[in-house]
Amino acid sequence: MAVTLGQKAPDFTVNSTQGPITLSNYKGKWVLLFSHPADFTPVCTTEFMAFSESYEDFKKLGVELIGLSVDSIYSHIAWLKDIKEKFGVEVPFPVLADLDKEVATEFNLLDPKVGTTVRGVFIIDPNQVVRWMIYYPAETGRNIKEIMRVIKALQFNWTNKLATGANWEPGDSGIASAPGTLKDAIAREKEAGAERWYLKRVKV
Structure with a gap:
């Protein structure tokens, strides 16, 4: 069965451009696993250069990049x-050679x-749970800034136990979970930052 959102990422050991890679060795770190359709293709080349040029920014967020194709x-x-x-442009991250698919x-x-592999992206948290997954069509390159925004949002949630609203950016308020009982819903409306009983923004 294929991996689903919120599920523990299946472990693997595969050869890469930097030697064998075992996913479980990355436990405790954030991992960005992304696949590309094929080497020596135009869109993939632009993506690999973009990921490489943003590599230090990913590292500052504590994110390990791993590329993949068959x-x-x-x-x-x-x-x-x-x-x-x-x-x-030097590609600083490992690229898995998943010949056995x-x-x-x-x-x-x-x-x-x-x-061949599709253009997919998976963000795996320090507990090795898949927190985000998205697929792009072969003719559409990925938006690195959006991927980084999502990582920052997931890390905000990880640290503060708050959700993030539409178009959230670092520095914006988080969103508290909605109350689960009528009593808590009535109490919530009186709390600071509560716009409705089910929507309360929290500044961190």
């Missing part, structure tokens, strides 16, 4: 070398029509 390790190496030589299958990343 291409071979030699294809990955050749592609990353080409990106560095032709575009001057085991990880892609577990994370529901395979395109059944062509047998």
Whole structure:
């Protein structure tokens, strides 16, 4: 069965451009696992450069990046070398060579029509629970700023136990959970920051 939101991410050990990678070794850290359809393709190349250029920003958030496709390790190496030589961008994170398609299958990343990985993104929390997952069509590149915003929102929730509203940005208020009883709902309306019994913003 493919992984679902809120489920513990299935463990794996797969060879990568930086040697074997075991997901469980990342426990205690935030992980951004993302797949691309194929090496030496135009949209994927722009994405890998964008992820690389934002690598230090991800590191500041304590996020480990892991790329993935079903291409071979030699294809990955050749592609990353080409990106560095032709575009001057060094890819600093590991890229999994999921030749057996085991990880892609577990994370529901395979395109059944062509047998390659789709353009997917998974954010895995320090307890190795999948907290966010999104898929992009092959012709649409990912928005790195939005991915980082989501990571910051998830970390805000992790630290403060508050949800985040639409278009939330760092510095904005969080949202308290809605009351579960009539008594608590009536009491909530009298609390500071409560706009309605079911909507209370909390400044942190």
